[in-house]
Every structure is written in C-alpha cells, then in structure tokens.
Amino acid sequence: xxxxxxxxxxxxxxxxxxxxxxxxxxxxxxxxxxxxxxxxxxxxxxxxxxxxxxxxxxxxxxxxxxxxxxxxxxxxxxxxxxxxxxxxxxxxxxxxxxxxxxxxxxxxxxxxxxxxxxxxxxxxxxxxxxxxxxxxxxxxxxxxxxxxxxxxxxxxxxxxxxxxxxxxxxxxxxxxxxxxxxxxxxxxxxxxxxxxxxxxxxxxxxxxxxx
Numbered sequence: 286x287x288x289x290x291x292x293x294x295x296x297x298x299x300x301x302x303x304x305x306x307x308x309x310x311x312x313x314x315x316x317x318x319x320x321x322x323x324x325x326x327x328x329x330x331x332x333x334x335x336x337x338x339x340x341x342x343x344x345x346x347x348x349x350x351x352x353x354x355x356x357x358x359x360x361x362x363x364x365x366x367x368x369x370x371x372x373x374x375x376x377x378x379x380x381x382x383x384x385x386x387x388x389x390x391x392x393x394x395x396x397x398x399x400x401x402x403x404x405x406x407x408x409x410x411x412x413x414x415x416x417x418x419x420x421x422x423x424x425x426x427x428x429x430x431x432x433x434x435x436x437x438x439x440x441x442x443x444x445x446x447x448x449x450x451x452x453x454x455x456x457x458x459x460x461x462x463x464x465x466x467x468x469x470x471x472x473x474x475x476x477x478x479x480x481x482x483x484x485x486x487x488x489x490x491x492x493x494x495x496x
Contacts, residue, residue, distance in 0.1 A: 303336040303475050304362075305468070306401055308420040309346025309411035310438075316412035317437025320346060324411055325353035326464040327434070331409075332359025334468055339364070339405045341397060341420075342387050343379050346411045351383035363387045364404060366397040399423055406475045407431065409467065412438035418447070425455060430474035435462040 307327055313320055328350035331338045338354040340347035342363025351361045363384040367373035368391030374381065381387060388404075390397045394416060402408055402423040407430040410421055421444060424431050435441040441460060448455065457474055461467040 301479075303407070303472060304339050304405045305331050305336050305471065305475075306339045306405035306408045306420070306424075307331070307347055307350040307411065308341070308401075308408055308413060308417045309350070310414045310417060311341075311343045311345040311347070312414070313345045313412060315438060316346065320412045320436065320438060321349045323434060323436060323464050324349035325356070327409060327411065327468065328353025328355075328359070328361075329357050330465045330468040332357045334472055336468075336472060337362065339401065340384075341366075341401050341416075342373070342381075342384060346413070348380060348383065350411075355383045361385050362404075364397055364401045365389050366392065366394045395419070402427060402429065405429070406478070407471045409471060410434065410440065410444065412436065413440045418443070421447075425458075428457060430457045430471055430478065431455075431459070432467045432471035433458065433460045434464060434467055435460055 309324060310316060324346045328338055332354045337360045338350060339362045340351055342365040354361045361384045365373045365379060365387050367377050367389055369389050370381065373379050373389060390400050392400065398416065398420050402420055408420060408424040409432040410417060411434045417440065421431065433441045433444055459470045459474065461470060
C-alpha cells in the first residue's frame, strides 16, 4: 500500500532528527565576554532549527548551550565521562541540570569524547581548550560536518592553524561569527550527508531534500 513517505519517515524514524554536538571549554575564563551568550544562542538556534542538542554533560560553554536549548523547550542530551550519576556529580563534579538525558559512558574524558562526537550528526566548536581540540580532531577524522564559531577566544584561529599544518583539505568545515547562521550552514552540510531513506521531504511525497 502506498503511503506518504514524508509522514511515514517522520513517524518511523525519530533518529531522522538532526543531532548537533556543541563542544567548548568547561572553564571559560579565557573565552571573552560574549562566549557564554554565544553558547546560549547556539543552543537556542539548534532547537529552533528543529535539531537536538548533544553535549559532554559538563560546565561552561556546553552547559550554557544546554541552557539556551531548554529556554525554547528543546531536547538536550549529555554524554558523561562518569559511569553513573554519583560519580558524575561527586567525583567529576559535573551538573545534571538542563539535560533531558545523560548517558553515563564510564570511559573518562577521552573515551567520552569519542562517543560524544559519534553520537551526533555534526559538531559545532565554540571557545575551547585541549578537550575541544580533541573533539574537533575526532570529528575531522570521522568526516563529520564541523562548524567553527569565530570569536574573541581565538579557538577558531588555533583550528585554522591545525587545518593548515595538517595538510589535508576538508570541505565539511565552515567558519562563521554569527551563531544562528553557523547552525544553518552546519545543518545544510548534515542534510547532504543524510541516508536517502531518512531525508525529510519538503513539498512532495519524495524523501529528498533540496540542495
């Protein structure tokens, strides 16, 4: 029996919702005065553009993006380095606020970073430190779409240098100083990568997108 493919895919495939990881520093003292406001805007825009936020269930930049997502009633998922809630809060001293779900990986920060990136369709990099660079390199190697938020922290400049010195072009990386526009551009990159069956139709019954 013929059915409306667009409706059918929406009902059957909840994972067709785009999941965007926001990566950034847990300690933001070096990030500049607009960093946390930008993080909030990223979280809001991810939700307003019908995507789901994924973070490392930590403080700082990722937490503020989760705050932004929840301000507009979005879905916020965190991946913790801890094995359980008690270890998450008492040992790692990480928050449980502003997240609908926390997945306790038990793999520490390096292992958590790998699962975090692979659980998302794309990664957006804000003001960061070495852990953020680690998540960037995982996303790079996994050929994920990557958005880099330009700003006062100069993380974008560090990443530009890494790309230049790495001697490997990557067409799936976009830079932008406007959080809203950056989310839009990253989502367009994700849509190009989507498996055809899970692409959401626009004005027809075909499960395709307009490139």
